[in-house]
Amino acid sequence: MEDKIKQEIIDIVFAEELATPEELETQYPARNLSGGAMVTRIAPSPTGFMHIGSLYSALISERFAHQSSGVFFVRIEDTDKKREVEGAVELISQSLKSFGIDYDEGRNENDEEVGQYGPYTQSHRSEIYKTFVKEFLQRDLAYLCFATSEELDEMRSIQQSQSVKPGYYGEWAKWRTKSSEEVLEMLKSGKAYVVRFKSPGDYAHRIKIHDEILGTRELPENDQDIVIMKSDKLPTYHFAHLIDDHLMRTTHVIRGDEWFPSLPIHVQLFESMGWEAPKFAHIAPIQKLEESSKRKLSKRKDPEANIAFFDEKGYPKEAIKEYLLNLANSNFEDWRKQNPEKDYREFQMSFEKLSNSSGALFDFNKLNDISKEVVSRMSAEEVYENVSTWAEHHNTEFANLLKQHSDYAKEIFTIERGVGDKSRKDIKMWSEVQSDIEYFFDDSFSLTKSETLEQLPNASADELSDIVKSFMESYNFDDSKEEWFAKVKVIAEAHGYSINSKEYKKNPESFKGNVADVAKIFRILLCNRTQTPDLHSIMKVMGQDRVFKRLSLIV
RNA sequence: GGCGCUAUCGUCUAACGGUUAGGACAGACGGUUUUCAUCCGUCAAAUCGGGGUUCGAUUCCCCGUAGCGCUACCA
Numbered sequence: 001m002e003d004k005i006k007q008e009i010i011d012i013v014f015a016e017e018l019a020t021p022e023e024l025e026t027q028y029p030a031r032n033l034s035g036g037a038m039v040t041r042i043a044p045s046p047t048g049f050m051h052i053g054s055l056y057s058a059l060i061s062e063r064f065a066h067q068s069s070g071v072f073f074v075r076i077e078d079t080d081k082k083r084e085v086e087g088a089v090e091l092i093s094q095s096l097k098s099f100g101i102d103y104d105e106g107r108n109e110n111d112e113e114v115g116q117y118g119p120y121t122q123s124h125r126s127e128i129y130k131t132f133v134k135e136f137l138q139r140d141l142a143y144l145c146f147a148t149s150e151e152l153d154e155m156r157s158i159q160q161s162q163s164v165k166p167g168y169y170g171e172w173a174k175w176r177t178k179s180s181e182e183v184l185e186m187l188k189s190g191k192a193y194v195v196r197f198k199s200p201g202d203y204a205h206r207i208k209i210h211d212e213i214l215g216t217r218e219l220p221e222n223d224q225d226i227v228i229m230k231s232d233k234l235p236t237y238h239f240a241h242l243i244d245d246h247l248m249r250t251t252h253v254i255r256g257d258e259w260f261p262s263l264p265i266h267v268q269l270f271e272s273m274g275w276e277a278p279k280f281a282h283i284a285p286i287q288k289l290e291e292s293s294k295r296k297l298s299k300r301k302d303p304e305a306n307i308a309f310f311d312e313k314g315y316p317k318e319a320i321k322e323y324l325l326n327l328a329n330s331n332f333e334d335w336r337k338q339n340p341e342k343d344y345r346e347f348q349m350s351f352e353k354l355s356n357s358s359g360a361l362f363d364f365n366k367l368n369d370i371s372k373e374v375v376s377r378m379s380a381e382e383v384y385e386n387v388s389t390w391a392e393h394h395n396t397e398f399a400n401l402l403k404q405h406s407d408y409a410k411e412i413f414t415i416e417r418g419v420g421d422k423s424r425k426d427i428k429m430w431s432e433v434q435s436d437i438e439y440f441f442d443d444s445f446s447l448t449k450s451e452t453l454e455q456l457p458n459a460s461a462d463e464l465s466d467i468v469k470s471f472m473e474s475y476n477f478d479d480s481k482e483e484w485f486a487k488v489k490v491i492a493e494a495h496g497y498s499i500n501s502k503e504y505k506k507n508p509e510s511f512k513g514n515v516a517d518v519a520k521i522f523r524i525l526l527c528n529r530t531q532t533p534d535l536h537s538i539m540k541v542m543g544q545d546r547v548f549k550r551l552s553l554i555v
Numbered sequence: 556g557g558c559g560c561u562a563u564c565g566u567c568u569a570a571c572g573g574u575u576a577g578g579a580c581a582g583a584c585g586g587u588u589u590u591c592a593u594c595c596g597u598c599a600a601a602u603c604g605g606g607g608u609u610c611g612a613u614u615c616c617c618c619g620u621a622g623c624g625c626u627a628c629c630a
Contacts, residue, residue, distance in 0.1 A: 230628040261625040358561035365581045426592045519589035531591035
């Protein structure tokens with residue numbers, strides 16, 4: 001009789017035709033992978049915001065999967081309909097793609113499902129969850145709960161006033177022990193309900209749990225009858241995690257450490273179904289210092305929490321990845337020093353090195369340093385491509401300029417590049433490039449005679465004219481850097497300038513100035529600034545006509 | 556309140572229980588260089604506090620303290 005009522009309840013809750021658990025097990029068989037292959041995933045919520053922390057765990061998960069010849073997939077966790085934002089799913093796939101973090105399964109940037117273990121969007125998996133919620137009810141691992149949110153609030157405040165552990169458990173779990181008749185009656189009256197897990201746990205028991213990063217830990221066993229299916233019939237995170245990571249055959253769940261406390265729930269859920277739980281690795285979030293206190297990088301307060309911030313600044317994606325990799329495995333930077341030419345994918349990431357600290361502070365100094373290093377390793381062609389791509393999205397005027405003068409621009413980027421250790425390390429983000437090189441272009445270069453004189457107060461107009469004239473007479477476009485500089489020295493000496501810095505430093509008063517002051521004249525006339533790369537290279541790139549035209553200003 | 560995680564230079568971190576506690580970034584100062592950027596060198600900079608265990612503790616244990624997390628029909 002009791003069983004009959006129970007069945008009736010289940011049939012009302014799930015009136016529709018559902019696949020059986022066995023059918024689903026067959027549909028999503030164990031993956032055929034080699035020995036140590038790891039199946040990892042990220043499970044972002046479509047909130048319309050790509051957090052740097054999501055990118056961090058995506059990168060780590062992707063590395064572990066692919067360095068072990070495994071599978072990395074992306075599953076969209078959109079069971080919280082209240083928080084969903086339009087276009088958010090596209091943002092996730094586009095971001096991953098733009099960072100070159102390739103996933104094997106999931107929704108791609110054309111909004112198509114790829115992979116045999118889908119759907120990869122939780123809201124499209126509701127039939128699957130229902131199959132298993134039904135199974136839980138069938139096996140008496142779950143029950144219907146009609147407690148209203150008001151009743152739950154009241155329960156919690158009573159618990160608080162009595163100083164007992166809050167939650168739905170033990171004697172507080174009223175609906176766990178209700179008779180089937182009463183449940184059926186409530187159901188028939190159309191009252192809202194949730195399905196709760198019938199936890200077999202005892203809070204006084206302590207269980208050992210292994211985490212790949214934290215090692216083996218002891219935690220109290222779960223005794224909460226957590227909700228597995230909400231009143232909108234969508235699963236909660238805990239339940240979706242159980243079903244999805246089982247059916248998708250995830251081997252390693254790498255996620256933020258805010259999940260660590262719910263591990264007892266998760267292992268209990270897996271045990272209740274007799275499923276092998278995946279291995280867990282909980283990583284610390286990236287933090288930020290605010291008035292001497294650490295906190296998680298916040299979506300609201302910190303622009304740098306959003307990866308769009310780095311995109312606007314034009315940080316190379318590679319630099320961000322290397323910075324994140326360094327945060328994940330601090331030995332990455334040593335490896336990089338040893339292997340400057342290798343792709344970061346050749347680095348072997350390890351759980352042992354994955355820090356179990358409470359979370360690193362985001363360090364722009366370090367990012368900047370890494371970024372300069374990354375850019376310095378690029379070829380002129382690569383720099384050109386990167387700057388152009390950035391400019392197309394963020395500075396169309398500059399993009400057009402680069403496009404119009406592409407050969408010239410590429411020449412500019414060859415200056416002091418590709419000379420190994422001594423390569424320039426001055427670019428850290430593409431947004432800085434325009435102001436760095438704009439003087440090369442005639443359209444964005446202007447200088448008057450009076451401005452020139454103002455910037456070179458130690459020499460008269462006639463003297464400047466003489467110096468420049470002598471230079472133009474002796475200048476040969478094909479001169480090597482050494483020949484070129486020798487000529488500059490001759491002119492400098494002829495005008496009373498020192499050609500030996502040490503001597504000049506000893507007796508500055510016996511010279512008109514140093515050869516550096518002569519170089520400065522050309523620097524101002526050609527670039528209208530006092531700090532530039534090597535002048536010989538600049539002249540080569542500018543070409544004789546442009547150089548002479550600019551120098552003539554003072555002649 | 557309960558449960559948990561974490562604790563080494565400003566930051567990220569390294570150190571089988573035995574080191575002058577190491578490196579990187581940032582900082583200061585010097586050198587090289589036609590300026591700048593590089594490159595090279597030097598300096599400054601840390602084991603949260605208190606108890607144990609031990610010949611010996613940054614390391615192991617306990618107690619504090621602090622930061623962070625969890626304690627939802629959010630993830």
